[in-house]
Structures are given as C-alpha cells and as structure tokens.
Amino acid sequence: xxxxxxxxxxxxxxxxxxxxxxxxxxxxxxxxxxxxxxxxxxxxxxxxxxxxxxxxxxxxxxxxxxxxxxxxxxxxxxxxxxxxxxxxxxxxxxxxxxxxxxxxxxxxxxxxxxxxxxxxxxxxxxxxxxxxxxxxxxxxxxxxxxxxxxxxxxxxxxxxxxxxxxxxxxxxxxxxxxxxxxxxxxxxxxxxxxxxxxxxxxxxxxxxxxxxxxxxxxxxxxxxxxxxxxxxxxxxxxxxxxxxxxxxxxxxxxxxxxxxxxxxxxxxxxxxxxxxxxxxxxxxxxxxxxxxxxxxxxxxxxxxxxxxxxxxxxxxxxxxxxxxxxxxxxxxxxxxxxxxxxxxxxxxxxxxxxxxxxxxxxxxxxxxxxxxxxxxxxxxxxxxxxxxxxxxxxxxxxxxxxxxxxxxxxxxxxxxxxxxxxxxxxxxxxxxxxxxxxxxxxxxxxxxxxxxxxxxxxxxxxxxxxxxxxxxxxxxxxxxxxxxxxxxxxxxxxxxxxxxxxxxxxxxxxxxxxxxxxxxxxxxxxxxxxxxxxxxxxxxxxxxxxxxxxxxxxxxxxx
Numbered sequence: 100x101x102x103x104x105x106x107x108x109x110x111x112x113x114x115x116x117x118x119x120x121x122x123x124x125x126x127x128x129x130x131x132x133x134x135x136x137x138x139x140x141x142x143x144x145x146x147x148x149x150x151x152x153x154x155x156x157x158x159x160x161x162x163x164x165x166x167x168x169x170x171x172x173x174x175x176x177x178x179x180x181x182x183x184x185x186x187x188x189x190x191x192x193x194x195x196x197x198x199x200x201x202x203x204x205x206x207x208x209x210x211x212x213x214x215x216x217x218x219x220x221x222x223x224x225x226x227x228x229x230x231x232x233x234x235x236x237x238x239x240x241x242x243x244x245x246x247x248x249x250x251x252x253x254x255x256x257x258x259x260x261x262x263x264x265x266x267x268x269x270x271x272x273x274x275x276x277x278x279x280x281x282x283x284x285x286x287x288x289x290x291x292x293x294x295x296x297x298x299x300x301x302x303x304x305x306x307x308x309x310x311x312x313x314x315x316x317x318x319x320x321x322x323x324x325x326x327x328x329x330x331x332x333x334x335x336x337x338x339x340x341x342x343x344x345x346x347x348x349x350x351x352x353x354x355x356x357x358x359x360x361x362x363x364x365x366x367x368x369x370x371x372x373x374x375x376x377x378x379x380x381x382x383x384x385x386x387x388x389x390x391x392x393x394x395x396x397x398x399x400x401x402x403x404x405x406x407x408x409x410x411x412x413x414x415x416x417x418x419x420x421x422x423x424x425x426x427x428x429x430x431x432x433x434x435x436x437x438x439x440x441x442x443x444x445x446x447x448x449x450x451x452x453x454x455x456x457x458x459x460x461x462x463x464x465x466x467x468x469x470x471x472x473x474x475x476x477x478x479x480x481x482x483x484x485x486x487x488x489x490x491x492x493x494x495x496x497x498x499x500x501x502x503x504x505x506x507x508x509x510x511x512x513x514x515x516x517x518x519x520x521x522x523x524x525x526x527x528x529x530x531x532x533x534x535x536x537x538x539x540x541x542x543x544x545x546x547x548x549x550x551x552x553x554x555x556x557x558x559x560x561x562x563x564x565x566x567x568x569x570x571x572x573x574x575x576x577x578x579x580x581x582x583x584x585x586x587x588x589x590x591x592x593x594x595x596x597x598x599x600x601x602x603x604x605x606x607x608x609x610x611x612x613x614x615x616x617x618x619x620x621x622x623x624x625x626x627x628x629x630x631x632x633x634x635x636x637x638x639x640x641x642x643x644x645x646x647x648x649x650x651x652x653x654x655x656x657x658x
Contacts, residue, residue, distance in 0.1 A: 136323045136325075142328065143187075145352075146351070146352035146442055148351075151356075170212070172214065174215045174217065175217070177203060178199075178219040178220075180195070180198070180199050181199070181223065182292075184349060186322075186328075186346070189328075190328025192330060195233075196291075197292075204295055208297075208298070208300070210299060210302075217264075220258050220260055228330060235255070235288065236251060236253075236281045236282070237256075237278070237279065238250025240278060240545070241274070241275035241392070244266055244267070246631035249600075259639060260639050271303070272300050272304030274297075275298070275411075276295060276296045276411070277294075279293035283612075285609055290330065290340065294318065296365065303394060303470050309363040313363060313460075315364050315365065316364075316365045316367070317447075318347070319366065319367065319369060319370065320346045321443065323343055337501070337610070338608075339371075339373070340372045341438035353447050354447070357452065360461050361461050368406045368409065368411075371605070372605045374406060377446065383417075385400070386399070386416075387400075388414065388415055390413075390568075391411050391571045392476060392550035392571060393470065397465075397568065405434050406575075407541065407605075418449065424453075428445065435577065436541050472570070477569070488520065488529055488532070489531075490504055490531060493536060503520065503614075506518070508613075518616070522617065522619075523617070525589075525619055529585075531583070532555075532584075534581045535580055539578065541605075543573050545572060546599075546617075547599040551570070552571070552585045553571055555582065556582050557580060588619045601615050
C-alpha cells in the first residue's frame with residue numbers, strides 16, 4: 100500500500116478550479132510520509148476541538164400516512180442534493196448529502212410499520228469527485244426488501260428524477276443504513292455524503308437497551324482534503340481510500356459530554372475502505388449487544404474489535420464507573436492492510452460530567468431476549484445447509500478488476516443480468532464460504548436481503564470472533580482468511596423472490612468490479628414480477644431541481 104506526503108499529494112499548481120471539485124490522482128507505489136491532505140497547518144483540524152453532533156431525525160411527510168388491510172405505512176422523503184459542511188476550522192467543504200446533510204437524517208421506525216422512502220435526485224449531472232455520473236440508486240442496507248426496492252446497482256435514478264422505495268420493516272430491531280449504490284460510482288457518492296442510518300425498533304430492543312438520549316448513532320468515516328477544503332479523492336488504483344481525518348457524524352474527532360450512566364452506541368463504519376479496531380483508552384471493555392442483524396443472545400465484552408466498512412455493532416459503555424471530569428477516548432488500533440497517519444488512531448472523546456444519572460436500562464445485561472428472526476438465524480447449523488457455495492475474492496491481474504470466482508459485475512451486465520453465482524430456493528439454507536488468499540487486502544463481503552450466521556474462520560481456530568456471535572449481513576474476510584457463513588434465504592411475505600447482489604463493501608473494489616448476483620426462487624428473468632430494474636422504475640420529477648420541497652403524498656398500494 101502506498102502512503103503520500105501532504106506536500107506531494109494533490110500537486111495542484113494552476114489546477115485550483117479542478118481542485119475545488121475534488122480530485123482523483125493516482126498515488127505512486129512507494130511514496131511514504133505522515134499525511135494525505137494538502138491542508139495548511141492552520142486549516143488542518145485538531146483532534147478533540149469539535150463538539151459532538153447528533154444526526155437529525157427525519158419526520159414523516161405530513162399527510163403521507165396510509166392504511167390498508169396489512170396495516171400502517173409512513174411516507175418519508177429525502178432529496179440528494181449539493182450542499183456545504185463545516186468540517187474544517189476555517190474552510191467550507193462542498194458535500195452531496197440527503198437533504199444536504201452529512202450524514203443524512205436518521206429514519207426511526209417501529210417493527211411492522213411499513214415505510215415508503217421517496218428519494219429525489221437534485222444533484223448535478225456529473226459528480227465533481229472523480230467526474231462520473233451522478234445517477235443514484237438507494238440501498239437500505241440490512242432490509243429484506245423486494246429486488247425492485249433494494250437499490251440494485253443498475254436501477255438508476257438520474258438527476259431530475261425520483262424513486263419511491265417500499266420497505267416492509269418486519270425484521271427484528273436493528274441498525275440499518277441507507278446509502279447510494281449507483282453502479283461504478285458507489286464509492287465517490289458515499290464518500291461525498293450520501294449515507295445515513297435507519298433505526299428499526301421492536302419490543303425486545305425497547306425493553307432491554309438504552310433509548311432516547313442514551314441511544315446514540317456514531318457514523319465513523321475518514322476523509323482527505325485539498326488545500327481549499329474540498330474533499331480529495333484517491334482510491335490508490337482502485338484498492339481503497341484512506342483519509343487522514345477521522346470523522347464521527349461528519350465532525351473531526353469530536354468531544355461528547357456524557358452523563359454517569361450506561362450509553363448505547365450504534366457504531367456504523369461508513370468509510371469507503373478503512374477498517375477500524377475500536378477500543379477505549381481506559382482499557383475498560385466495550386460490551387457488544389447487537390450486530391448487523393439485531394440483538395446478540397449473549398452480550399460480548401471485548402477489549403477491542405475490528406469493524407469493516409458497512410458493518411454495524413451496537414456497544415454499551417458504562418460511564419458510571421468514572422469520576423466527573425474523566426476523559427475517555429474511543430481509539431482506533433487499526434488492522435492489517437490499512438494506511439494509517441498521525442491521527443487516525445484517534446476517533447472521538449467522551450467527557451464525563453457530574454450530571455445525575457439513572458433511568459431505565461442503566462445496567463449492562465448478561466443475556467438478551469431476541470426476536471424470532473435473530474433466534475432462527477443463530478440456531479442454524481451446518482446440518483441445515485442443502486448446498487455449499489464457494490466464493491473466492493481476488494484481483495484479476497489481467498483486467499485490473501476485483502472479481503468473485505473470476506467473475507465481475509461487467510459479466511453480469513453482459514449476460515443481460517441473468518448470470519448468478521447461486522440459486523437457492525425460498526427458505527433454503529446454504530453454507531457460503533468466502534476465501535481471500537491474500538494480495539494485501541481485506542474484503543468486507545455483503546449479501547443483500549439476508550441475515551447469516553458466521554460459523555467458521557480459519558484465523559480463529561475455526562470459530563467466529565466473539566463480536567461476530569450475532570446475526571450478520573457483512574463479514575470481514577481478511578488477508579489469507581477463509582470464512583464460512585450459514586444463510587437462510589427468507590423473503591418478504593408474499594414475495595416470489597428475485598435477484599440480489601453480493602459484493603465487497605470496500606467501495607472502490609465494488610466499483611471495479613467485485614460484485615455478482617444470486618437468485619432466490621424460480622422467477623423467470625424474462626418475465627420477473629420483481630425485476631430489479633424494470634418492476635419499479637424512477638419517474639421524472641415535476642419540481643425544478645433547485646427546489647427540494649416534498650412532493651404531495653400519494654397513496655400507493657400496500658404490500
């Protein structure tokens with residue numbers, strides 16, 4: 100991996116107007132130094148100088164609530180649009196976010212209440228980061244959605260269009276996130292700001308874990324900056340982007356004041372490539388209570404844990420053990436195959452106040468009661484698997500593309516979206532094995548639609564790591580690791596199945612071109628009622644692109 104000096108990186112010269120848009124400049128193979136940004140010392144943010152920012156919560160569209168024989172549906176609306184963010188001490192950074200916010204607004208819903216999310220694309224035709232198309236596709240990561248509402252990479256909403264996505268919300272409580280998934284441009288689109296969390300609640304989670312003020316989303320990412328404060332983009336020949344500024348909810352190394360009680364943190368790695376190894380500076384344990392797919396049956400206290408892009412872990416921290424005024428840092432011990440800089444070992448700081456503490460769910464539980472889906476997922480055994488699917492992830496030196504079993508998304512497109520790596524029946528259980536023979540990279544592998552159970556890992560004595568003992572939808576496949584997962588291919592009620600993606604969530608790998616698909620069920624691709632591109636196409640918007648108001652609510656049929 101290459102690292103680059105602030106003085107040598109982004110040699111702009113007379114290219115100031117290009118730099119203002121963000122740059123994609125290849126790095127040399129052996130340059131090394133301490134920084135990636137080209138900011139001056141006075142413009143570079145200092146750790147622990149910025150106040151913590153909690154993401155805004157999105158309200159449903161007034162008058163958009165509908166009822167049918169299945170139940171209640173809420174309408175939400177966001178606009179993907181250009182905006183600016185105050186990230187640096189003196190400079191303004193152009194961003195592209197949902198409703199212009201980075202991160203975007205939180206959507207907070209209860210299990211069983213369906214949602215419709217209208218996503219308007221009011222972006223310019225060309226993404227200033229990298230110069231690619233600004234067509235978007237919105238994926239609610241962690242949702243068992245129909246294929247046409249899953250954010251299929253080639254289901255594109257172009258500037259001036261909108262698409263309405265339907266989400267069933269029947270799954271157990273979990274931390275999901277919605278982000279862009281546009282084909283070959285996912286990395287710059289997420290990096291520019293198109294990412295936000297979506298919280299699904301149920302009676303088990305409500306009754307056992309901290310809520311409200313003490314339930315805190317932490318979207319952790321990294322960035323590099325040009326001298327004028329714009330986001331710089333360099334994916335190092337498509338291998339990954341590693342910035343030198345760590346952001347939490349869009350703020351660099353923030354400080355959060357906390358009361359002396361138990362807090363729940365929803366940690367999302369929203370970086371496009373960097374993995375983290377989180378720990379507390381006090382060496383007290385982080386108690387993991389939920390994974391991608393919801394609550395863990397047995398909470399796991401860990402000194403540190405690694406988290407790849409797109410993974411979600413919910414952790415409890417008990418601040419009651421600290422005296423007022425204590426400073427507790429969330430730090431990053433990093434992992435193999437990252438590129439680290441002077442301050443990437445820091446994440447954020449907690450300042451313990453002398454505020455009174457108490458209230459509900461103010462103890463760290465030793466066990467958790469989980470919903471039916473989580474119980475089923477974690478009860479899967481190897482004997483349940485009807486088939487084994489082997490997936491080798493690597494870089495093809497001939498094409499310089501990232502591939503799965505030698506196949507890329509280009510091959511899927513060339514097959515007219517027919518080629519699949521697996522074809523499980525609805526409700527079938529399969530054993531999937533991901534193999535990464537090395538090459539200097541790790542691969543966070545994501546299977547759309549499903550939760551799975553990690554059952555084997557060659558680098559941990561054949562067992563999953565303690566933090567993986569809950570339902571997952573992304574699995575960290577490190578260099579020279581082979582990981583096995585048991586997958587139950589359930590579908591939304593009434594669905595006949597369809598085609599879903601499998602890909603690496605190192606977004607530059609996904610864009611170039613580590614993504615394939617599988618099909619669940621026997622739908623005929625020539626006449627598929629759930630065709631991921633044709634079944635629910637976007638429509639042209641009748642509002643001018645400079646007016647991101649909500650469109651009038653329209654009653655649509657339920658599921």
